[in-house]
Amino acid sequence: MGEHTLDVTDGLVTDLYVGGKLVPASDGGRFDVVDPATGDVVASVADGTVQDAVAAVDAAAEAAASWAATSPRERAETLRRAFEIMTGRAESLARLITLENGKALADARGEVAYAAEFFRWYSEEAVRGTGSLVTAPGGANKILVVQQPVGICVLVTPWNFPAAMATRKIAPALAAGCTVVLKPASDTPLTALAMAAILDDAGVPPGVVNILPARRSGAVVSAMLHDPRVRKLSFTGSTEVGRVLLREAADQVINSSMELGGNAPFLVFADADLDAAVEGAMVAKMRNAGEACTAANRFYVEAPVAGEFGRRLAERMGSLSVGPGLDENHQVGPLVNEESAAKVDELVRAAVGDGARAVVGGSRPDRVGFYFEPTVLVDVRPGSAILSEEIFGPVAPIVTFETEDEAVRLANDTEFGLVSYVYTTDLARGLRVSEALESGMVGLNRGLVSDPAAPFGGTKQSGIGREGGHDGMLDYLESKYIAVQW
Known part of the structure; x- marks a missing residue:
């Protein structure tokens, strides 16, 4: 467990969460979060910079090898603890979602229950990563396929389901052995930051999950997508923004998953x-x-x-x-x-x-x-x-x-x-x-x-890839083929 234990019930988390610690933005910048029901300011949150984005990738890179080497069972137990902690804090999380998002409290409670299920589902999937071994058709060798973590992931989430969209990405990434930087929507950063408390208390090692609120979304995300250590982008949001991010991801040929607009x-x-x-x-x-x-x-x-x-x-x-x-x-x-x-x-x-x-x-x-x-x-x-x-x-x-x-x-x-x-x-x-x-x-x-047990995603301009179900973890794994004979 990280040395700084956080608890959403003790108050709002309003700083960046990088390397297992709460830190201010590098330039001291902050932005306001507004209650949609009244227009009143709820809190002031640290406004991440490009420098902070690099620091978050640094933290994710430092933790990557050890987390990838962690046994599937240990990763599974960590996610299971996250599910139990989140379920125990369901009411305070629901009220926080309503406070910054505006949705009716019944909807917020439903979201928390749904969001927590991703931690539970992927705690079960973490121990079910599969490979294969077959004889080549010509009989000359064996075809051994193993699955390995794709690497450092940048996760960009929207405001409409601030808890569920975070856990739907974080849980499979951690189950697969990846480290992540989450960039939440600037309208609803408080719920995402509350996840820092849950994951810290669940025993997620420092640097495995980093959370970076920022109003300067374009510059911050672009900086991470142009860092050669980043190998995965998962984005949920509008098709318009998705097109922009796909162009950005092309520069480093980053593995990209997109859950975009609907009609x-x-x-x-x-x-x-x-x-x-x-x-x-x-x-x-x-x-x-x-x-x-x-x-x-x-x-x-x-x-x-x-x-x-x-x-x-x-x-x-x-x-x-x-x-x-x-x-x-x-x-x-x-x-x-x-x-x-x-x-x-x-x-x-x-x-x-x-x-x-x-x-x-x-x-x-x-x-x-x-x-x-x-x-x-x-x-x-x-x-x-x-x-x-x-x-x-x-x-x-x-x-x-x-x-x-x-x-x-x-x-x-x-x-x-x-x-x-x-x-x-x-x-x-x-x-x-x-x-x-x-x-x-x-x-x-x-x-x-x-x-959480079903593959969620679209066709045409509604997206690329699937989240949830067994397919959801495959988006965070790469297949490696080893030709071997004995």
Whole structure:
């Protein structure tokens, strides 16, 4: 265990975490973290510099050989302890997430439970790294394949799931024997820094995990990607930023995993169980107030049931209470910042200007904070911008369709391909449509797909690689082939 034991319950961690120690930014710089419910400053956090980024890579490099040589069982036990510690601190972590992210407390509690599961899953996977030994087809030699840690990893995470996106990367990297530098989103650095306390108390050696908040994200990440000791980049965020990072990673030919934007279609066929479809829609759309890459973004409903589905969904969404997430009477908290709320407002206004009608919601409430009302739009024009952009807010635009082929065509008419949702009681149709949809994941009669034991990722411009499941650890391993004969 590191010599500086940290505990999130003792107060906020607000400095950089490098080499097992809390340190200020090299130039003394700090930036404010704001509560989205009020606009008030929650804390001031150290603002990492390029010099700090190099120091973090130095720390990761110093710890790399010994951590890679640690037995799989020891790595597994360390991750298991992290799971138990995180579970024990679940309530304080959930409140911290709500404080800096804004999401409703129930959503934050769900995120903490989900995030902790990555530590538990990869504690089990750590001892299951496999190689292979086969005889070459020609019989002249044996083909021995071993798997080794890819090396120092730079992990860049978003603000919408500040705990889960951190553990989904840290856990498989540590299980594989890699050391890491985590650069969290500057809107939500406090949750990531709270991980320092958990990992330190779990016995992760100094330098194995380093956490580097920074407003100067571009310069800091670029410096690490141009350090020849860094061999892996894992990024979750927008496709726009992902393209930039892929160009940066190309200079050193860095192994890159990308979990990028989404534009998830939610298909409801006329034979669907509408009660189940509405329940699934509430989960797929309203988890984290729609601020999720897996959020249902476009609702395509077969014409005979479109009116009834829209009515039921509007009734459910209109019943939700909007307000500060720390108040358990509210199911919908604020969006993360003013820019996000303004973008959602602009998309809704443009859709209404194109002829759409808000059955419920449709505007920002007159109150302090970055809120937007849960909104259902009907009569949405197929070419509306709200169908082509990731909304990242509590808005459900509904479009009708007539045939299965039309539904699939509309669903696939996007550059993204992360997740799709399908509701039908016809199993053959459900599986047929699931195969035809161009997405890395499909929720068939289910509004939630995320699971630490499943491979999470997309096709097209929604990403490269998979996180979670056995596949998630493979992203942090390299296969080495040894030709041998005896």
